Amino acid sequence: MRKGKESFTVFEHDCLRIGRGKQKLTNEQLEALQLFYGENGVPFYSLIHHGVRFNEYVGVIQVGKTVIEVLPKADKANPNDESVKTTWRNVLISMLYAVGIFDIHAPSNSNLRLRSNSILDLYFDLFIKEIEYLLHRGLVKKYRKTSGNRSALKGSIQFGKHISQNLVHQERFYVRHTIYDTQHDIHAILYKALKLLSFINTNVQLSSRLGTLLLDFPELYDIKISEYLFDKIALDRKTEPYRKALEIAKLILLNYHPDVKKGTSNVLALMFDMNLLWERFVYVSLRKHKLANTSIASQNTRNFWKPQSGYRSKMKPDIVLNKGTDKCLVLDTKWKNLNGYNPSPEDLRQMFVYMKYYGAKKVALVYPGVENINQSGQYYDHSSQDSMHLSNEECSVISIKVEKDVKAWQKKIYENISQWFYHF
Template identity: 60%
Template sequence: MNKNNHIIVFEHEILRIDRGEKRLSETQLKSLHQFYGESGVPYYSLVHNGVKFCEYVGVLKVGDTLIEILPKIDRSITASEESWRKVLIDMLHAVGLFQLKAPTSGSLKLKTNSILDLYFELFVSELKYLLRQGLVKKYRKSEGNSTSLKGNLKFSKHINQNLVHQERFYIQYTTYETNHQLHCILYKALKLLVHINTNESIQGSLKSLELDFPEMPDIKVSEATFNKVVLNRKTQGYEKAIQIARLLLLNYHPDVSRGSNHILALMFDMNLLWEQFVYASLRRHKKIETTIAAQNTKNFWKPTAGYNSRMKPDIVLNKGKENCVVLDTKWKNIKNYNPSPEDLRQMFAYMKYYKAKKVALVYPGVNNSLSYGHYYDHLNAHDDKLGVEECSVISLAYNTNVKEWQKDINSQIEKWA
């Protein structure tokens, strides 16, 4: 990809058209404005002559230009863009987004220009694997005129269409072929990649796949299309290719007004990714006797009419036991500041409802640190005395070696718990 068409920024940075080392063109800004629309998107906010990125990271492909948004815990950290890209890819791998079953995935070189390139390479790898294995065929009912009588004769349509063509038969018959929905979805995703790819290293593979993959009819896809996909024993190998096709097709937004600045958005919420990463790290390295639950739900408030309100902490260790602890993860570096009052109130509620021995807010940071504070005695609030309940604040030092980072996360939590 041409470096002029690849803009790299970090979360919470601003891109403008009139200042800054990295700039948007007026056409690109207009496309981002149109994509933002009246209801907005969570990936960025609009500022004067530009956009400000939020806590979402990943890639926005605007026409031929790729805007890559990388995570960064602190502006003072001097790690390179390449290091942070590797951290992001390794975090996504750790939570299971790149766990592909095809044998070809093991030989992939993850030294790509962006996460978008990685997804393209993975999709190409999966399609090659499926073609080598042989595409699954399915029975499909068809009907139409034929010069030979096979299947079932549709008598009323036969009389209607072939009254003067007695050499023809209008029949309904079953064919065993590759033309079915799974292949239509994969073919549509393949055609999209051929259209938008700018990574020269896979251009040849895409063209080859376009020739080797049987041509399929174009279909409209939506969330409902993928929700209806059911894989069986024969088609289980299609799972990852379909997942990537879903990600690409549902996040592609054609520019209907100008026809040139289409947008493909592959963005990840760092708050959610951090939560899943901490959970995956603890699960991977926990002691045998430790139990762990993510997003465990409890009823919190019941109205006289309508649905109950629920609380849902991020991670609960040893739920229902005397050594139960509750963790809530936040993707931000609070440095020496206090947590927000809302977060502290939330942790107090978790402590009471889960009968937790300890609760903690878990942040990423430059260094490992542990601090805590006591809640005031809520039973004797007028005495202005501290109670026995406390909430800890745990900062987990980042490491560009993600496997080592995961071990350290578990070690720091175990020492605290």
């Protein structure tokens, strides 16, 4: 199915090494990952002896023609079982869909066919769908200024250039005028992303569609890619349908790192912090099912500490329910399996501070798990001389079973948290 491609599928916190394990890196692959890591490092993995250890980031890293897929995992199932890999790949894709990362204009069932390969294929497929959608509806034209020699006087004549270039050819005019066409920066970005995909794509299913799009899409000028380029693009009513295609193009182009020395170990890293993804997934699940009289805020910031000079320190809990009321509750999400252990003292101390500063009735840490567990614990009374005296201040631990059906999972998240929420 793939042309000249080698793939690895691992889970977060797994290792890949040279000469060890069922999946072995080559010297060239490790060297490319080491070069990409550089002196400052990358958050996706750390370097170990003759290999790499992946962190809590999940997604896909493509090094040359080698694709490394990193999946999340919150259970003890056999990581070498292909069905386990398929399950967690679908869980990750479902979470990305739920938080809106894979929200596209032209949905179809073809993405299900690509799930057996990698998330990278799915991203490429989504971008191709978006470009097909834009071509079908007609590319947006914009006005642009252009200068040059013309056989007819159109626009304003540029006398300096006209005199220097047309002393012999008096039938020509060097003018500056306005053209209304498809040659603008938005299309230049999409065209550059299309060319990049055609270069790095290793999926035969997508190759013919990419070739067709490159024939149908107008050939554009080369454009220098930067964060600033994307920041300065302002979409209007006519160009709003381009938003999703530009988001995917931005993700691909800004995360592509060409190997300028050899040209054989280019790196594309489309990786997601699993802690942030879990936080967003819990938030959208609660928002989807919440009652009308319940408020919910994500990443609500409050000042925490101010030095005599310099910047203030802030606190930012993941989710605040009913902020400013006597039924205020604070949630902090953690993507880890406690496996029956207590939360870390640091997490418990952090929740205690949230309780005090937000005036919360209760606080809770929310984890994924293999079963649904809602367990509360009490803080010791810090105002009492008796070090063994418990207070009425609680911090709960909510473990929510991972479900294969994302809609059922989202509902279960709401039910578990709301059961804790209303149990005063």
